[in-house]
Amino acid sequence: MELVNYKEQLEFKGKGGEYFGIVVVNWLLTLVTLGFYYPWAKAKQLKYLYGETSLRNDPFAFHGTGKEMFVGFIKAIVVFGLLYGLFFLFIYLGMPSIAILVLYAGLIAILPIAIHGSYRYRMSRTSWRGIRFGYRGNRVEFTKKFFKWVFFTIITFGFYGAWFAINVRNYVLSNIRFGNLKVQYKGNGGDFFVMNLIGYLLSIVTFGIYSFWWQKNLFAYYVDNLSVEDGERKIKLKSLATGGDFFALLIVNMLIIVFTFGLGYAWVVCRTMHFIFNKIELTGDIDLNRISQTEDKFTDATGEDIGDFLDLDLII
């Protein structure tokens, strides 16, 4: 059966007011439980955001539970407790430089493991029409590559940073599966470096006005290089956002945050989600009715929570 190329769009139907309700109740419970409710709160929020995102009118789903993430949360606390314990031990022993070295080395060592664990968990708990996502990256391989890139970044005084960021993205995103579909990201550190250099310089010259167009280029670079493949068949993603769109989005988001003292957070999240999905167009010939189940269930949420502590946002 030959399928004609179709255009498709993801849709986000969440409303700030509804999400606010969830966020406020979560804040309350997190406060009265002295923070221990946090994993459950996060699960509820993710379930809402996923559930309000749909493709062909069928919602995505997040199946992670507070209990799974609580175990991860405790493990993350232990890991960070040990790390900071060592840090303060060396400070106490009067060796502040070793303390700082240990802390940074520890944080860098945790990073790839956190990214890996976080993707593995998050993807395995995400589904659409009952078909699970999955992450097939190899932890040892990724960690080795990660350290190599960190090393290059250090010896080039940070110049390799652009290649580093894109290499991580290439590796991680290209290891995502959606049933039998394979996600591909094909970025290039050189292009990314030049884009950021131009963006940086023009933003300075234009007193920051260009930064919205820089943002638009970054978004397009993240989206346009992303595709989903099934053998010969393909779905390509394309950004439709303009610099003006980003200007409107970010300025209004900032005004909401400033004038509500941050309490308008829920509306900002929903506006942004709505914007992102609205500005991505899918074109391709993969039959969305024939994706088959291939990925296993997986329930270790440690990476997810270490990611939170390090303030890592998932790179999608």
Added chain:
Amino acid sequence: MYYSAKYFDGKSSRSHEVELGNFPAEKSLSFRFDGRSYSWRLDQCEFELVHKTLTISEVNLDAQLIVTHPELIKSLNTVRHKSPVSNLYDSLVEAGRAVHIGLLIFILGIILSINFLVLPAIAERSVFLIPESYDKVIGDAFFDQFIEEEAINYEQTELAQSFLDELEIEERRYFNVSVIESDQVNAFALPNGEMVIYTGIIAKMESYEELAALLAHETAHITNRHSIKMLCRNLASYLFISTVFSDVNSIMSVIADNANQLQSLSFSRELEHEADEDGIQMMINNQIDPKGMAKMFSRLNSEAEAYIPQFLSSHPVTDERIAFAKRRAEELEQEFSEQIRLKELFDQLKRTE
């Protein structure tokens, strides 16, 4: 009664329409698909309600049913809420804007009252957990770095030190004073017993009682470990606020920040009061007229109209404090003889200007 639902078999992404049948005694869900009848036991199902869409997953299969019919969702509510807690959660989420705003105000109220009422008291009381050797470490670190960049007035330093040595202070700790060449009307004390006085503040003083009052006040800050108390307080507050707003990273920077700003660390009203009271007591013990305290404050305060001297920004002088110092001095009805040695040293100090 039949409800239509979407069925996904967990093997492919194809969507199927099914009719959900009456569930006998609310124990199971039954439907026909592909010529076969299925019956899912409700206690083997997981339910996920997002907005108005209920996803039902059979735990042993990968299969899912998606239900949007409000009546069916409602009738499954009792099965879904295995515990009263999850029921309460849903009713709170669905309770509407007014309740949510009420909750928000309640949350903010709790956060603010913990931050301003509970934490400071706990933090100040937990100061005894920090060994006194820490006072010295943190004070030394700051002082060494600070003094490097300042011009010391050695002549005045020596006279001020002799003045300080004349005073009896009920504490074994060694106090040291340095006079710094600067127009700033400022003075501060470090937890390691080092006091720094700017030439600007000496220039404003007209009697030895005022200098004695300043030193007495500053030594009281040190002996009562006020700097460490304020560090604990600021840190506790920051730890709390950043934990609440989950901003763990910047906690470390606050420790560093506070340690770098020992000289402008603002004391709370209670701590200032304590330092005033102890300072006055110390003056009395040394046979110095405590009116000097009130005099020093009013002089600094009248200056403040034109510009705010740095001393006041870290030691806010309120009319209340001046009134307190005055009252304490008047209550005494005690005559103080002139302290000749102190007066002599003060006059010498003034002559070197």
